[in-house]
Amino acid sequence: MSEIKKNSYDQHRSRRKFLKGMAAGIGLIALPGNDASASIWEEFFQKHFRELSKDELKGVIARLEKDYSKKYGKQVTVKTTPPIEGVRYGYALDLSRCIGCRRCVYACVKENNQSRSPQIHWIRVMQLNKDKGVALSHAEHYYNPEKVPEKGHFYMPVQCQQCEKPPCTKVCPVQATWKENDGIIVVDYNWCIGCRYCMAACPYAARHFNFAKPGILAAEINPVTHYLGNRPRPKGVVEKCTFCIQRTREQPGRYPACAEICPVGARKFGNLLDTESEIRYLMENKRVFILKEDLNTQPKFFYFYAT
Amino acid sequence: MRNIWNFIIGIIVLVSKGSKAYYCWVITLLVLMGIGASAYIHQLDEGLIVTNMRDQVSWGFYISNFTFMVGVAAAAVLLVIPAYVYGWGPIKEFAVLGELLAVSAIVMCMLFVTVDLGHPERFWHLIPKIGLLNFPQSLLAWDVIVLNTYLALNLTISVYILYSLYCKREPKHNFYTPLVLLSIPSAISIHTVTAFLYNGLGARPFWNSSILVPRFLASAFCSGPALMLLIFLLVSKYTKFRIKDEAIQKIAEIMAYAMFINLLLLGAELFKEYYTDTVHLDSFKYLLQGLHGHSALVPYIWTAMIFNVTAFFLFLIPATRRNKTTLVIGCILVFIGVYIEKGMGLVIPGFIPDTLHEIYEYAPSGTELLLAMGIWATGLFVYTMLLRIAIPILNGDFHVADNGVGSFIGDEVFLSTQNLEEGKAVEEKPVASH
Amino acid sequence: MKILRTACPTLVLLGIISLLFLSAESVSAAKAKEPDRSGQSTVTEKSAAELQPSYNIKNRPKENTFEVPRPPFSEGIFPCTQCHSSMKPNPQRRTLTDFHTDIVLHHAEGERWCTDCHNLLDRDKLRLVSGELISFDKSYRLCGQCHGDKFRDWKVGVHGKRTGNWNGDKQYLLCVHCHNPHDPKFKALKPLPPPVRPGALRQ
Numbered sequence: 008m009s010e011i012k013k014n015s016y017d018q019h020r021s022r023r024k025f026l027k028g029m030a031a032g033i034g035l036i037a038l039p040g041n042d043a044s045a046s047i048w049e050e051f052f053q054k055h056f057r058e059l060s061k062d063e064l065k066g067v068i069a070r071l072e073k074d075y076s077k078k079y080g081k082q083v084t085v086k087t088t089p090p091i092e093g094v095r096y097g098y099a100l101d102l103s104r105c106i107g108c109r110r111c112v113y114a115c116v117k118e119n120n121q122s123r124s125p126q127i128h129w130i131r132v133m134q135l136n137k138d139k140g141v142a143l144s145h146a147e148h149y150y151n152p153e154k155v156p157e158k159g160h161f162y163m164p165v166q167c168q169q170c171e172k173p174p175c176t177k178v179c180p181v182q183a184t185w186k187e188n189d190g191i192i193v194v195d196y197n198w199c200i201g202c203r204y205c206m207a208a209c210p211y212a213a214r215h216f217n218f219a220k221p222g223i224l225a226a227e228i229n230p231v232t233h234y235l236g237n238r239p240r241p242k243g244v245v246e247k248c249t250f251c252i253q254r255t256r257e258q259p260g261r262y263p264a265c266a267e268i269c270p271v272g273a274r275k276f277g278n279l280l281d282t283e284s285e286i287r288y289l290m291e292n293k294r295v296f297i298l299k300e301d302l303n304t305q306p307k308f309f310y311f312y313a314t
Numbered sequence: 315m316r317n318i319w320n321f322i323i324g325i326i327v328l329v330s331k332g333s334k335a336y337y338c339w340v341i342t343l344l345v346l347m348g349i350g351a352s353a354y355i356h357q358l359d360e361g362l363i364v365t366n367m368r369d370q371v372s373w374g375f376y377i378s379n380f381t382f383m384v385g386v387a388a389a390a391v392l393l394v395i396p397a398y399v400y401g402w403g404p405i406k407e408f409a410v411l412g413e414l415l416a417v418s419a420i421v422m423c424m425l426f427v428t429v430d431l432g433h434p435e436r437f438w439h440l441i442p443k444i445g446l447l448n449f450p451q452s453l454l455a456w457d458v459i460v461l462n463t464y465l466a467l468n469l470t471i472s473v474y475i476l477y478s479l480y481c482k483r484e485p486k487h488n489f490y491t492p493l494v495l496l497s498i499p500s501a502i503s504i505h506t507v508t509a510f511l512y513n514g515l516g517a518r519p520f521w522n523s524s525i526l527v528p529r530f531l532a533s534a535f536c537s538g539p540a541l542m543l544l545i546f547l548l549v550s551k552y553t554k555f556r557i558k559d560e561a562i563q564k565i566a567e568i569m570a571y572a573m574f575i576n577l578l579l580l581g582a583e584l585f586k587e588y589y590t591d592t593v594h595l596d597s598f599k600y601l602l603q604g605l606h607g608h609s610a611l612v613p614y615i616w617t618a619m620i621f622n623v624t625a626f627f628l629f630l631i632p633a634t635r636r637n638k639t640t641l642v643i644g645c646i647l648v649f650i651g652v653y654i655e656k657g658m659g660l661v662i663p664g665f666i667p668d669t670l671h672e673i674y675e676y677a678p679s680g681t682e683l684l685l686a687m688g689i690w691a692t693g694l695f696v697y698t699m700l701l702r703i704a705i706p707i708l709n710g711d712f713h714v715a716d717n718g719v720g721s722f723i724g725d726e727v728f729l730s731t732q733n734l735e736e737g738k739a740v741e742e743k744p745v746a747s748h
Numbered sequence: 749m750k751i752l753r754t755a756c757p758t759l760v761l762l763g764i765i766s767l768l769f770l771s772a773e774s775v776s777a778a779k780a781k782e783p784d785r786s787g788q789s790t791v792t793e794k795s796a797a798e799l800q801p802s803y804n805i806k807n808r809p810k811e812n813t814f815e816v817p818r819p820p821f822s823e824g825i826f827p828c829t830q831c832h833s834s835m836k837p838n839p840q841r842r843t844l845t846d847f848h849t850d851i852v853l854h855h856a857e858g859e860r861w862c863t864d865c866h867n868l869l870d871r872d873k874l875r876l877v878s879g880e881l882i883s884f885d886k887s888y889r890l891c892g893q894c895h896g897d898k899f900r901d902w903k904v905g906v907h908g909k910r911t912g913n914w915n916g917d918k919q920y921l922l923c924v925h926c927h928n929p930h931d932p933k934f935k936a937l938k939p940l941p942p943p944v945r946p947g948a949l950r951q
Contacts, residue, residue: 056448075332076854101906109940124946125363129668144593144671146654154936165670174516180454181439182446198446200439201362201432208374211518212670216372216432218949219363243432244362259916271926271934272909284914285905293906302516313901368946674946 015171038297046070055182056195058235075232075239078125079225086233088256090189097190097279098266099295099309100164106161107132107155107162111265113164118251118264119237120229122221125263127249129215130265132164136158140308141298151189167192167213167248168298168306175205175214184245190279190307191250193235201243210299214247250276271301279307289313317714321480327478328712331723333730335552336702343607343695353681354429355569362432366679373430375678378657379686380426382537385656387419387464387532390537391501392568398494404561408708411549412470412542414700416501419538422467422693429685439581453511460503463672467497472700474708481714507646512664520597520664528657529579535572536625537652539565540645545697546556547554547565547642552729555705570629573648575628580655596671599661604669608675615659621651626650702728768920814903814920819884826884828871854931855895865890865929889924896924 021286053059059067075083112130116158116278121127133146137159139280154167156162173192176184183199186192189190206214206271220242232238233253242248256278261267277284293311332340337495357364367374393412396402429637439445440458450457471493478485486550509530512521543565550557587598599605604612628644635641667673678686711724769886811820819826841861844851867873873881874890882889892899901907905918908926912918926934 021859022393029869048670050897055439105936106937107939108937109942112943123722125949132945133670142666144596146671148670149942151939151942155939156936178454178514179456180448180452181436182448183439198436198439199433200429200436202427202454203432203451204511206369208515208517210669210846212369212668212672217361217371218365218368219361230927245432255914259913262911267911268910271578272907275906277914279913285910287547288904289906302624306515313906314897363950368949370946 034040034160046047046074050197050252053197055105055183055198055242069164071234071238075228077232079111079228079230079239081219081225081228081230083228083230083232083238086231086253087235090187090191091256091258091260091281093278094190095279096169096255097277097307097309098169098250098263098292099275099286099289099311100275101275101313102161102163102310103312103314104271105132105162105164106271106273107134107150107157107160108270110268110270111164114264114268115248118225118229118254120221120223120232120239121225121250122217122219122226123227124222125219127217127246129213129216129246130164130166131212132162134160134162137161141296161266163310164265165211165213165298166308167250168308169248170305171305171307174208174210174304176300178204178208180204189233189256192247192250193236193249193252194245194247195235196238196240196244196246199202199244202243205245207246210302210304214245216245217242310314317481318477319520320714320721321477324620324712324723327721328706329699331726332728336729339729340393340695340698343691345689346691347695350685353684353688357429357681357685358434361428361693365681366676366682368674368676369675370668370672370674373516373661373665374676375682375686376426376430378661379689380430381508382653382657383419383422383662384461384504385534385652386538386541387416388450388501388505388531389533389542390416390419390468390540391498392565394494394498394501396415397565398491399498402564403560405564408546408555408557408561409706410472410475410705411546411701413468413497413703415538415542415545415697416468417465417472418467418693420461422689423461423697424465424730426686427690427694429689451712452512453507456507457511460507462501464500464581465498465556467493467500471497473706476704479589479707488507493736502531503706505530508614511697513658517669518664519594521660523583525542525583529576529583530735532572532576532579533652533656536569536576536622536648537656539569539572539649542650543569544642544645544649547638548703551703553705554709559608562637562641566629566635566644569648570626571631573622575623576652594620594692598665598668598672600666601659601663606673608666611659613664614654618651618654618659621647622655625651652745658737723728795846798836810901814888815917815920816885816920818923819887819922826872829879834872839863839868851930855929885922887929888923891929899923 049066053064053067056064064087068087071085072083075085079162082299088089109132112128113122115129116123116127119129121129131148133143133148134150134157135141135146139145141163150157150160169190171186171190173186176182176186176192177184180202181198181200184192184194184205201216203216206216217240221240228239231239231253233249233256236249236252251261251265254261254263262276263274266276273290275285277286279286281287289311290309293313295309295311297306297309331467331506362408365374367378390412393405393409397409428437432435440447440455442449446456447455449459459562466682473489474490475485506527509527512518513526514522516522543562546557548564556583584598599606601615602612603609625644625647628640628647634644662676703712705728706723713721713722715722752872812814863875865874867875867881870881874884875881876890877893887934888899888902892902898907901922902923908921908923910918910920923929
């Protein structure tokens with residue numbers, strides 16, 4: 008009899024803990040402040056980005072800008088710049104020049120408001136052996152010598168390849184990620200359910216998940232953001248390189264942060280449909296290849312050897 | 315309408331009555347469910363960082379369990395085919411218990427997927443028309459549809475049959491038989507779709523082999539019936555419901571063939587990878603031998619292999635199949651073996667090495683284990699409740715009261731060795747209703 | 749049994765048809781949402797995915813005139829004539845001892861020395877092989893004499909760092925902004941830290 012009593016006490020205790028948690032959860036939603044609770048309900052019912060009408064989108068942007076500005080103590084703008092007509096972005100990386108200094112990695116982190124803690128990097132630089140060539144199974148990701156480049160090695164950064172036939176957009180169960188007209192694969196962070204199927208599907212390990220609430224200091228925030236790009240993300244959603252959509256869609260378009268900061272000029276960016284662009288020049292004149300060609304993803308991120 | 319209301323009241327009264335063993339079991343399950351719930355709240359609070367999943371291994375223990383349980387759910391069809399297509403009596407009388415197991419398994423599947431999501435409150439994005447379901451491109455969208463269809467089918471069939479028996483009516487053939495026949499392709503579909511969702515990823519060569527779908531089906535038809543056999547042997551022993559020996563033997567025989575196909579397909583897979591010896595062998599190497607010093611899964615998979623082969627022989631040889639003890643051992647071995655092989659042994663090597671050939675060794679964290687345990691307890695709890703209702707109905711101990719008012723409960727001592735004694739008078743206490 | 753034989757396939761057929769109907773709807777719905785790939789603008793009242801008009805691709809620097817920042821002279825070293833106008837030019841190849849001792853030539857030093865590039869008589873100019881004198885602002889012409897392939901690539905922006913706008917004005921750098929002309933091999937840098945290992949990724 009006492010055995011049952013003890014069990015029911017345990018049961019009561021865990022039940023109480025559970026109920027407390029539930030009450031806290033419900034309480035959070037029904038906050039006294041009208042603004043906060045309204046904001047949470049609005050966010051919950053927000054439609055997919057591509058289904059929003061002009062006015063609804065305005066409302067969403069206003070709400071986001073208000074939330075971000077309040078949170079980070081500075082005026083944050085969220086753009087929704089659409090794609091430029093007649094543009095298909097291409098990126099090229101000069102393997103004969105990259106020295107593996109990782110300045111691109113951290114420039115990207117700064118520009119795109121990635122979580123510092125836990126750390127998220129959209130670019131991963133791999134150290135490869137010159138005598139083995141581009142053999143990913145012999146790559147070293149965590150190299151940290153005194154100086155780079157190290158003798159006998161060359162370096163290959165990998166980020167989202169913005170494929171023409173992306174396997175990630177195929178598998179998303181809610182269409183939270185899709186390919187835009189200018190070729191950039193984007194994610195609607197307010198629609199993503201965090202199932203991570205796209206991460207299983209990506210052959211380039213280009214997609215990253217916010218396992219925890221992103222840890223960024225207010226001082227580190229880049230306040231110029233794009234809805235589909237570098238705006239601060241919530242926890243539990245997938246993110247990835249967007250070719251700095253907040254920069255490249257401007258008129259005139261800026262280079263992505265990684266291309267701008269590369270000290271050796273190994274990164275080239277431009278419009279693949281412009282026959283006079285540097286990206287077309289090097290595709291026609293240099294030895295260009297893509298990663299994992301046999302998977303037929305048709306990436307728009309090309310690797311080449313200038314010399 | 316009044317009948318349904320009385321039925322519900324009757325159910326509530328029924329499940330609160332039972333033997334001491336029953337109470338202990340249910341209370342233990344509730345405690346485990348509570349622990350699982352608090353682990354989930356912790357996970358909701360902190361985010362999925364409390365698991366050991368990271369970018370490199372983005373699916374882990376939860377999805378492993380999900381994959382395994384889809385197989386268990388699909389295996390209910392193994393009872394349905396002989397029962398309804400061949401009209402074989404010995405299985406037909408308890409096929410509904412298999413369908414109830416499918417229901418509990420699907421509930422567990424849905425829970426496992428829900429706890430794995432980064433934004434579970436956005437589940438409504440998956441509902442067609444209300445959200446934006448990526449059908450037919452995304453296999454996960456297909457999975458949502460077929461799992462819900464299968465759940466709806468099984469629930470409808472079992473509730474209809476049980477409620478009809480409760481009302482002391484013969485269930486209408488023309489209504490439930492088409493549904494039952496539809497549940498056969500539905501059962502195959504849930505597991506085929508789940509296999510396809512792994513299969514269609516070119517980025518993961520470990521899963522990208524055509525043989526994955528038959529392997530899934532073969533292992534499902536071993537693991538599901540193993541659990542069913544164990545449960546039915548328990549039911550036979552501890553309740554008044556009797557299951558014929560020949561039914562159990564027939565199921566065990568089918569399992570032997572399924573296990574043979576499972577082992578054959580595994581052998582085929584191993585040959586192709588080891589003989590061709592490409593870079594893609596790395597995942598198998600990690601699983602079976604260890605790779606670059608990482609070998610966390612090796613002892614588990616070899617245990618699973620040994621269990622599977624042993625169980626195969628136990629089921630194959632008629633003597634060990636007939637002997638109750640070896641049969642039970644075989645079932646347990648199969649269940650654990652397939653749980654390892656199709657759970658962690660399938661999901662994790664797909665991520666190790668990852669697409670850039672990095673090795674991050676994954677083992678579930680404490681939160682993951684507690685939460686998974688909570689979901690298993692939930693599944694067992696659901697099935698216990700369903701059995702608590704179904705078995706008395708099948709036995710004729712729970713039906714509409716003879717005077718037409720309220721329901722009659724003749725079985726107050728569920729799950730007890732008391733039931734072994736034949737001819738023991740059970741007190742008849744009709745439940746008064748308003 | 750006969751009824752079964754007809755009922756069952758009918759039901760299966762119904763199931764498949766309803767699935768196709770469901771799928772057809774969502775695909776057409778998805779198509780409606782998918783931006784038109786032909787590049788034509790399909791702006792409706794509801795759509796937020798408007799397309800911008802084409803940009804002007806005529807904004808291109810003319811041949812041989814490149815906007816470059818000032819050459820990276822050491823402080824006070826330019827103009828050279830402030831010292832050299834009063835000195836007698838000495839074309840003899842030697843190791844310098846009075847001044848410019850910090851410069852060690854590691855650039856085809858077996859084949860050339862200072863006055864092959866620095867004009868002997870007017871030190872504020874550089875000297876091309878043809879004898880033509882150019883200012884330090886156009887030093888790329890000097891480098892391009894031997895390094896023609898790099899020069900060609902640099903002109904279109906493929907060699908070396910070039911900032912600015914991908915569809916507008918571009919900012920070039922001189923060769924010497926990255927390569928010390930006397931010791932041009934790019935110096936090794938200290939790399940920024942490697943990523944945190946996934947096992948150590950707790951918040």
